[in-house]
Amino acid sequence: MAADLGELLVPYMPTIRVPRTGDRVFKSECAFSFDSPESEGGLYVCMNTFLGFGREHVERHYRKTGQSVYMHLKRHVKEKATGAAGGAIPRRRNGKVFLDLELNRDFNGEDYEYEDEAKLVIFPDHFEIPLPNIEELPALVTIACDAVLNAPSAYKKQEPESWEEEIQVSRHARSLRQLDNGVRIPPSGWKCQKCELRENLWLNLTDGAVLCGKWFFDGSGGNGHALEHYRETNHPLAVKLDTITPDGADVYSFEEEEAVLDPHISEHLSHFGIDMLQMQKRTENGHHTDNNSRPRVSEWEVIQESGMKLKAVFGSGYTGIKNLGNSCYLGTVLQVLFSIPDFQRMYVGNLQRIYDYSPLDPTQDFATQMAKLGHGLLSGQYAKPPMKSELIEQVMKEEYKQQQKGVSPRMLKSLVSRGHPEFSSNRQQDAHEFLLHIINLVERNSAGSENPSDVFRFLVEERVQCCQTRRVRYTQRVDYCIQLPAPIEAATNRETQRNTKPSMKVYPECTF
Secondary structure, three states, X not given: OHHHHHHHHXXXXXXXXXXXXXXXXXXXXXXXXXXXOOOOOOEEEEOOOOOEEEOOOHHHHHHHHOOOEEEEEEEEEEEOOEOOOOOEOOOXXXXXXXXXXXXXXXXXXXXXXXXXXXXXXXXXXXXXXXXXXXXXXXXXXXXXXHHHHHOOEOOOOOXXXXXXXXXXXXXXXXXXXXXXXXXXXXXOOOOOOOOOOOOOEEEEOOXXXXXXXOEOOOOOEOOOHXXXXXXXXXXXXXXXXXXXXXXXXXXXXXXXXXXXXXXXXXXXXXXXXXXXXXXXHHEEOOXXXXXXXXXXXXXXXXXXXXXXXXXXXXXXXXXXEOOOOOXXXXXHHHHHHOOOHHHHHHHHOOHHHHHHOOOOOHHHOHHHHHHHHHHHHHOOOOOOOOOHHHHHHHHHHOOOOOOOOOEOOHHHHHHHXXXXXXXXXXXXXXXXXXXXXHHHHHHHOOOOOOOHHHHHOEEEEEEEEOOOOOOEEEEEEEEOOOOOOOOHHHOOOHHHHHOOOOOOOOEOOEOO
């Protein structure tokens, strides 16, 4: 059998490569779709270019390039068996999980186990060789297969996903001056010293004043007395009372205008009679449980409509875009663009033509990646309702799982942000700036063909009149976005805006 396999692979040996330093191995996602090893058909990785293709697209690559040898990767996902106590039984390390892939975030890694399957497939006859098969394969093929299996995924994320920025230690924490004024804070029944509100309360760590925070955009919050107190006293640090646990608390620095860490928070609270170890029962699921105070909903929870009974939607036009780490700006802009008929017609309507004429490396082609995303959002292929049996099972277990797969535009983000100092990072960005950046790329890649971004184009005419001669001059320019400045007098919170520094940073849990 070994000789047979060796002879079978001889004609293809010149096309089989071992990944070198700098080669990207696309083993987590198809270049033309969002198929992955977890998809029903798995993923085919070309053993020459290391590009990945779903079952629907691998034949196209074979016909275009003549590359015949692919590694077929398939990940089987199943729930872990439960023991007598109801907990999941840990799976023994049996060597069946060997793909260095990003886990599908629709699954809870603690509740599911993964079994990976790999084999070589030779086109056009689809001859399959199970892996590992070290003794029967030529040495070069064995080395190449091992290198592909152990290579990191091309889009393996190196930076943590986070909606908030990293919190730093306050420069006031180590040298904070605390007044010996005899103030002692009770373990419950807190209220603002100025307006007697009982929610969104902050304890000033210098003088022990308990005051309310700034009003919250959902109608909750306070009257901003904590910030007024800082402006009167310059006492820099405050701690949110209903966040204090033995593990720490939320601290805000008025002077630094951001959420901060206080390594000495236990000592600072003890100065006012608060024992952090006794505060554990004060919180439950991250919310304050005092009968005198209702849980405050954070801005992020409001945006996500946490606690709301929402009806899941599926099908064409209802596919979500996964956050790639502070990439809300990207998802928002792309969802809007593909709701416009011109973009749908340009990229989704011409899908097959774009794919057929795509370059040898479709991951680096703007039109291909836009068509891929547009099809992913509009086809409904990644927003299918659960099978009836799965739905019944979830109801029986009283589980509320994210049922829609959604799409992760890693390839498009990598392509459009390449060389850009801001969009190539994991930092939060301005959606308006990203829209203009995308429009520029659309125009650049639409030379000689339909330009869907023309839907945004309009002509701005400016009229300038000389005050002395009364002569008038008209100029015209093309623009894509129109600014609609609103006077501060029209704002419903104009007093707050007047008192807020223009450079003040706004954090979801620190709203002063």
